[in-house]
Structures are given as C-alpha cells and as structure tokens.
Amino acid sequence: MKNIFFSRAGMIIVGAIIGVSAALLQYFGNPPNMGICVACFERDIAGALGLHRADVVQYLRPEIMGFVLGAFLMAAFAGEFRPRGGSSPLIRFFLGLFAMIGALVFLGCPWRALLRLAGGDGNAILGLLGLTTGIFVGILFLRKGFNLGRSHAQATGSGWVMPALMLGLLFLVTFQVSFAPGGPIFFSAKGPGSMYAPLFVSIIAGLGIGALAQRSRFCTMGAIRDVMLTRDFHLLGGVLALLVFAFATNLILGQFKAGFEGQPIAHTNHLWNFLGMSLSGLAFALAGGCPGRQLFLSGEGDADAGVFVLGMITGAAVSHNFAMASSAKGVAAFGPISVIFGIVFCLAVGFTMIEKTE
Amino acid sequence: MKMTKEVDARGLSCPIPVVKTKQAMEKNPSDEITVWVDSRVAKENVSRLAKSKNYSVNIQVVSNDEYQLTLRPTQ
Numbered sequence: 001m002k003n004i005f006f007s008r009a010g011m012i013i014v015g016a017i018i019g020v021s022a023a024l025l026q027y028f029g030n031p032p033n034m035g036i037c038v039a040c041f042e043r044d045i046a047g048a049l050g051l052h053r054a055d056v057v058q059y060l061r062p063e064i065m066g067f068v069l070g071a072f073l074m075a076a077f078a079g080e081f082r083p084r085g086g087s088s089p090l091i092r093f094f095l096g097l098f099a100m101i102g103a104l105v106f107l108g109c110p111w112r113a114l115l116r117l118a119g120g121d122g123n124a125i126l127g128l129l130g131l132t133t134g135i136f137v138g139i140l141f142l143r144k145g146f147n148l149g150r151s152h153a154q155a156t157g158s159g160w161v162m163p164a165l166m167l168g169l170l171f172l173v174t175f176q177v178s179f180a181p182g183g184p185i186f187f188s189a190k191g192p193g194s195m196y197a198p199l200f201v202s203i204i205a206g207l208g209i210g211a212l213a214q215r216s217r218f219c220t221m222g223a224i225r226d227v228m229l230t231r232d233f234h235l236l237g238g239v240l241a242l243l244v245f246a247f248a249t250n251l252i253l254g255q256f257k258a259g260f261e262g263q264p265i266a267h268t269n270h271l272w273n274f275l276g277m278s279l280s281g282l283a284f285a286l287a288g289g290c291p292g293r294q295l296f297l298s299g300e301g302d303a304d305a306g307v308f309v310l311g312m313i314t315g316a317a318v319s320h321n322f323a324m325a326s327s328a329k330g331v332a333a334f335g336p337i338s339v340i341f342g343i344v345f346c347l348a349v350g351f352t353m354i355e356k357t358e
Numbered sequence: 359m360k361m362t363k364e365v366d367a368r369g370l371s372c373p374i375p376v377v378k379t380k381q382a383m384e385k386n387p388s389d390e391i392t393v394w395v396d397s398r399v400a401k402e403n404v405s406r407l408a409k410s411k412n413y414s415v416n417i418q419v420v421s422n423d424e425y426q427l428t429l430r431p432t433q
Contacts, residue, residue, distance in 0.1 A: 147374045
C-alpha cells in the first residue's frame, strides 16, 4: 500500500491539520497556548488519578487517549500493529520521567513550545533553543554508537496494554467516575485543569491526529534531529506547517498576543526555560521520539514506548509532589536541581550505552 | 574490487538504522551496502537516506516485516 504521507506534501498536510486542530481545541475550551500539550495533558491525567494533588492540573485529557487509540486503529488497519519490546525498558522509564521533569520546568512539551510560539509567547524561543541543544547533545551520542539495544517481537497481548489502558481512562472520563467523595478521580475546579474542550471534540481531534501521525511518523524531536544528523528536512516540513497554521488560526481567532511578560501558563526565567527543555530534548533524543511520537508508537504495539509514557506520567507526579514543576509565578524551589540531576542521568545513560563498533 | 558491507539493524529503533547505514556509507563510499531492518519505518528512513546520498535501493521482503535493502552507489 502506497503511503501518501511519505511525500513532503503529505507531511506538511499532517502538520497543518495538527496546528489548526490545536488552535481550535483552545478555542473550544482547552487552556491558552495549550490546545495540545502531550506533557501537560499527561500531567493532568496523573493529577486526575491522584498521583499528585496539584488541584489546578487534574483532568483525564481525552486527546491523549485519542492519540494512542487512533494510532492503534490506524496501525491495525494498515497492517503495522506489531507488538515489540525489550530495548532497555527500565532506562526508557527514567528517560521519560526526567523528560517530564524538564518539560514541567519549561511548562510544555515540544508541541506546546511550538504552540506557545504560535500564540506569541517569546519565552518559547528559549525552550525551542534548549530543545535543539538537548537534541544536539543526543546526536553526539548517536554518532558515537549510542543505542538502547534491540527490541524483539512480543506476544500480541503486550501490544494491547496501552490501548486498553487508554480505553479504560476514556471510560472513566466519559462517565465522570468518582471513587470517593472528593475523588479520585479528581477534576480541577479552577486553573488549567478546569479548562477543556467538549469531550467529543477532544476525542475526535485525538483520534484523527493519532491516526494521521501514525501514518506519517510525525515527530517534533525527530524533525530537529534529522536536520542536524542527516540534513533530512522531511519531518521538519510537518513541524513548520504546525507552527505556521497554528499561528494563522490563532490570528483569525484572536488568540495571538506577542510578548514575554504575562503569557498564559508560562514564566520568564530564560535560563531554566532553556535548561528544562535541554534536558527534555536530550531524553527524547536518547529514547528516539518526542512525547507525541512515544504515544503513537505505544499504540502501534511498541511496549518500550509505552514504558516511556508511563515514565512521563510518573515524572509528572514526582514533579508536582516534590516542588519541581514551575508555575506562572516562576521556577519552583527544587526545579533547577532536578534538571541538573536529570541531565547527569541522561549523560550517564549516553556514555554507558555506547556500542563498540568493529 | 567490489565489496559488500553489511548492516544488521533489526530490532533497532529510529534513528539507529539510519545512523549505522550512514556510517557504513562514509567508511565505504564506493561499496554496495546490505541493510537488514525489521520495521517499515526503518525501511522508509534508510531508503530516504540512500536516495539522498545517490544510492539505488533494492528492497527484498525476507519475511513478514523483515526487509533486506541493497544499496548501490550510482556515481
């Protein structure tokens, strides 16, 4: 079957659809400059489950479930559902955990960094520079022979775990299940967690993007990496389309406001915006995908990507429980030290997993 | 003398198959390179790299989702 998304045009169309969808999701109720944010939304899910108790960021985000389930359905349809795993799962868990810690110091994953820029938030520039720096360091390791080892085919059931988990979460959010007065499941009454698009809008957008991204292999980290590694601009076309189309849609909807100060769910600490995303970029580069791509891969049956996702959700709980996650007021008490710790961890992983070549 | 350089990238996730193939190309610029991969993503990515480096690409399906790519420099 010929995959039209392998073409430059196909990739640009997918990026454009994601950009427009994200701006529209914000218009329909998602938080500002956060139409889609994989890190933030996984953090909200961690909160809804009571893994952290930051009461302003708790919601079972249907977009995340849609991403995994959309990718799962499309992969099954296209004959690309392939349960596999066993490539350093524990290391991937901690790469996911530290990637999330870095993302929550910046306040966004690469997707949100692009959407923040598309909404006029200048602080996103520091984040994107940090992301690029982290990926660059990751490439140095890749060139030296770094890899996390081979994965192997797994039993079919292994590939069903992440889609089944997401189906379960979708059930909980659809029926607003509460297990005790006051939760869990927790739903924010105020703050970003209380801002969301209607359920069916979120789930349709999630499923659509999940399916398109599965086919096209859309990846924000990969886009920057491929340009530096092999001068391959294929994925970058999609990322730039996301940025341009989100920007245009924001202009039309009156969601664009340029500046550094007073940007929504953002702070102006340039150093830690930069270093937080440097940590994330390095962790994504070592793990081979941005947080969105990890979700889509987990839907295709990649158990290692699923472990990375669970690491990110755990990382969100750690970030909020241990005062590492930033807020609009600025960087939290233990944010900087946790980023330094994370960078040391990633460098240790990088140096110790270099395969000797003949 | 024509040599064949072999790269076994089965089980390795993106972008490792591309990195390994690129390094094999740089070390053996005039040689044919045989790459084994076991995912469509790796097959696509290695093919794209090969075309951008002016190699001809011949893809053989070894078994379900296992591919043998033969890359030949065209210059």
